[in-house]
Amino acid sequence: MKVKNVLITGSTSGIGLGIAIEFAKSGYNLAFHGLEQNGAEIAAEIGKQYQIKTFFSPANLLVPAEISSMMKEASGHLGDIDILVNNAGIQYVSPVEDLPLHKWNDIINVNLTAAFCTSQAVWKSMKAKKWGRIINISSAHGLVASENKSAYVASKHGLIGLTKTLALEGANFGITVNAICPGFVKTPLVEKQIVDLAKQQNIPEADVIQKNILQKHAVKNFVRPEEIAALALFLASENASMITGVSMPVDGGWTAQ
Ligand code: NAD
Numbered sequence: 001m002k003v004k005n006v007l008i009t010g011s012t013s014g015i016g017l018g019i020a021i022e023f024a025k026s027g028y029n030l031a032f033h034g035l036e037q038n039g040a041e042i043a044a045e046i047g048k049q050y051q052i053k054t055f056f057s058p059a060n061l062l063v064p065a066e067i068s069s070m071m072k073e074a075s076g077h078l079g080d081i082d083i084l085v086n087n088a089g090i091q092y093v094s095p096v097e098d099l100p101l102h103k104w105n106d107i108i109n110v111n112l113t114a115a116f117c118t119s120q121a122v123w124k125s126m127k128a129k130k131w132g133r134i135i136n137i138s139s140a141h142g143l144v145a146s147e148n149k150s151a152y153v154a155s156k157h158g159l160i161g162l163t164k165t166l167a168l169e170g171a172n173f174g175i176t177v178n179a180i181c182p183g184f185v186k187t188p189l190v191e192k193q194i195v196d197l198a199k200q201q202n203i204p205e206a207d208v209i210q211k212n213i214l215q216k217h218a219v220k221n222f223v224r225p226e227e228i229a230a231l232a233l234f235l236a237s238e239n240a241s242m243i244t245g246v247s248m249p250v251d252g253g254w255t256a257q
Pocket of ligand 1: 010012137181183186
């Protein structure tokens with residue numbers, strides 16, 4: 001069977017990198033993407049380690065023309081993208097009255113609009129082949145809200161709306177579209193929040209983790225990137241062909257409460 005091609009946005013850090021490594025272990029070809037300086041080296045190293053074809057793009061997801069070039073170049077290098085993981089995301093914590101409009105726009109553009117653009121770019125070939133997988137990394141914040149995260153929560157709820165709509169549009173063409181909703185994972189995105197909250201509240205970071213972060217989870221641990229990756233790998237498999245349009249929490253029981 002032909003080796004499938006996977007494109008994962010934001011795959012040179014955190015959760016995206018964890019997902020990329022799981023797909024690499026299973027022999028998929030990978031289009032890496034992200035703003036990290038060492039992105040090209042990460043892609044080359046993983047390609048060598050797992051003997052798979054890789055591609056890397058540093059496209060800025062705030063710029064639709066860069067997204068479009070990335071999608072064309074990735075399929076030019078690897079062939080049509082069979083599995084798209086919209087993972088890249090940003091956060092900005094602020095009470096609504098202080099949230100600058102440009103931060104709101106950036107969060108909506110990276111977390112939601114970019115996922116629309118990448119999905120649109122792969123749609124025609126997935127439809128023609130009658131096979132495709134789109135996996136959107138939303139958040140527990142796609143299902144419930146927290147104060148001071150209005151743009152992020154809105155973007156992640158929006159991503160679930162996009163997931164459901166594309167699931168319906170892809171249903172007759174073998175394309176499944178699902179969302180994964182992680183709880184807290186200790187990545188640069190969350191580490192920054194821990195540092196900022198510790199400064200704001202003048203308490204140790206360990207206390208922030210207990211008081212502000214893990215207090216949301218029923219299971220008092222961080223989620224590990226590998227746990228998100230294992231679900232993504234399953235959603236990409238043949239046995240997941242009847243799972244579409246759903247949003248799956250991997251959140252230590254946060255949204256059960
Ligand atoms: P991270 O900061 O480690 O990685 C984010 C990735 O997105 C990086 O590769 C970064 O370069 C890329 N990115 C950010 N802005 C970009 C832009 N303008 N253009 C191109 N690339 C850009 O964060 P993470 O925690 O691994 O987050 C991955 C996804 O998981 C995000 O969508 C995030 O919202 C979601 N998520 C994270 C958590 C968590 O606790 N870490 C929880 C729920 C959901």
